[in-house]
Amino acid sequence: MPEGPRSADIPRLRTALKVYRVSAAITGTFLLLLVVMMVLRYGFGVDIELGGPFGFLALTPKDSLTAINLSIAILTVHGWLYVLYLGCDFVMWRLARYSFGRFLFIALGGIVPFLSYYFEFQVPAYIEARIRTTEQPTDAAEAAEEVSA
Template sequence: MAIGPSPKDIPAIRRTLAVYKVSSVLTGTFLLGLVVMMITRYGLGSDIELNGESGFLALTPVGELTGFNLSIFLLAVHGWLYVLYLACDFLLWRLLRWPFWKFLWIAMGGIVPLLSFFFERQVPREVEALIASLEAEQRARPATEGASA
């Protein structure tokens, strides 16, 4: 028996892939926001404030915020989206029976800015090619089994 995905897992793979694509874009977007937040907080000593005394959107020194702390919001939302991204990565890894290094490599998409956008294009292409080969193999199997009988 060959090691690889099973044809019966194709619907689960497609569902997981659809969620993965959305989570990779969202995670990447919030990661870019997080990079901006890190630059403003640690480079400029300010947090991004929403609806504070300085106006709708302003950079306010850390600890002096009166409005909504958008910096903390970006941090928290990215964290939860990364959990979703990792869950999809894990499910794809498990369903496709990829090597562990591939799971770790794709997981880097939520840590390295812009990498998730690259993976959002590359991973689905690879998975769709794998699904196509599984489906072709499945269509060819009954024809060869019937010929040998």
């Protein structure tokens, strides 16, 4: 497979990159909430209850929940946000045409805590560098045409 994005794909790639940055930040935040929820659930045997008899937010034993189980909501929202994160990763992989190994490495950002925050800044820099290498030969070819004309 040829290296670098096609010139026609660069505007779509930049749009996908913006969506990726937002999804990385939000997915990373919900992943941290999920880690806290898992520690509470499996370490202490409690879930986060919203609007129950113990107050607006309360840590309630898993078997005693009577209101909204916020722990399940955090789990579900993170799952769907991770799907969005993977979708952005896939679109960038398809448009920027980097290796499948890098695609899998970036996909870890929604699974390993704090990694998505690192990728939020590292991946755009990598993609922009790939875009610059794609645009440089075009600029050099245009300069050569102007000199010869």
